[in-house]
Amino acid sequence: MSAPEASVAVRQRRGSFGRLFVSELQLVFGRRRNQVGLVVLLGLVTMLGVALKVSQLRHPGARGGDIISAVAGNGIFLGFAGLTIEIALFLPLAVSVLAGDAIAGEANLGTLRYLLTSPVSRVRLLAVKACALGVGSLVGALVVALGGVLVGTALFGAGPLITLSGSRIGIGDGLLRLLLAVLYVTVGLAALGMIGLFVSTLTEQPIAATVATAMVSTLLWILDAVPQLDWLHPWLLVDRWSAFIDLLRDPIFTDRMVTGLWVDLAYGVVFFGAAWLRFRNKNITS
Template identity: 75%
Template structure:
């Protein structure tokens, strides 16, 4: 093994350790654990509310995802994503993103991090990676929590796709996992916006609030019919397209377009974050 290879291996090893420690920090923070519990509690709440209304008025069943839960608990996974995609999941990612750089700067730990032989780009990549993992965990907790609650309250069975075909339980769960991953890509893209904002300030709260506001603003713009020419360019416009996975044959057009938009937003804002971070004076 040459010296260069050895150095590279050591570097990779070091990055891996840094990434692991970043994940450990992220998952170990009490506020993040509480946030995750809140995401879970919300689907439980929706499930209980649906159970109560189903007991009061049995037999009434609409066609949307939320009312489909009364017939099959697995739908609560999809319904949970639908309900939390607009506010709660983006809020959770905003909290993580606010912490990413501004949190370290605020605590005065950023300069110590940079004292270690770790490049700034590498540090930012690790932060971005942790945000992506956080997005996946958030979406998965909502989907899995929904299925768990739904199955306990309503039982499970084969699903009826939006196209009127029957899907086996395994097929339904597989599609739900894909839906959660798709939602996670969107959340990760919002996380990159948050990462950029996080490099602009030393106040994690400010970064969190600003990121959450950007997310909300995008949803508001997406709801204004007069701006329909703008909608395809908005990050959140195709987020709800995960329901297209419930069609037979699966309808991929909107999902592929959504993945493209998510990737474009993610790449541009990560690049902006790096441009800002590499020239930043770290004073605290």
């Protein structure tokens, strides 16, 4: 094979990877249940905003110091509050659904063997699935954060934010920090997605894979809440998921988030590797 031919082959392979990725995204975001899922995520943050508005109207002046109470003074905080609330259950659940569909769903529908006829290797196929899970995590977190900002601004108005350190930052700076929070949450959710991807290669039942992944995240949260197990906490995937709140300090406190990103990365690499080891030699019978 001469050099130009080889480069054409490489380009073709890259092109097929890209095409597969785009079609995967179309598939993920075209599914009615995933669209409904996004609406549910948005609905939850709206519900939180409305509940806070009602409580503000009923008890004007009462104000606590936590992030949820801060929403009453500034709608932008609803973006942060939405992430804080939904990271515990609903965002991981959404990622679990996507991960369950990724391999087990295709196997269940019998479409996996057709997918394997596309001119990409199995590891690339798995990488496409993993990237789509990452995009899904990002979109989920974005919908919660941006939906929170829009709903919050409509209900409470927007203005300069008061950080946890008592200083004031402008709206632009606040939105930038919210975007960083979204990215941080995305990395954590994508790491959970890799656990889900691995589980998804073990079964042909998407529901089983989804339930197992959601249970893993819930179990990790429960373990993280048991004070007697504090020696274990630094090793749990979810332990530093809420550390994005450190973005609301002045100056921003990065230590916990950096460690959190390393933990996410380790979980992601290990479980993507496990998924690949399993998927590499898997007999695709359906």
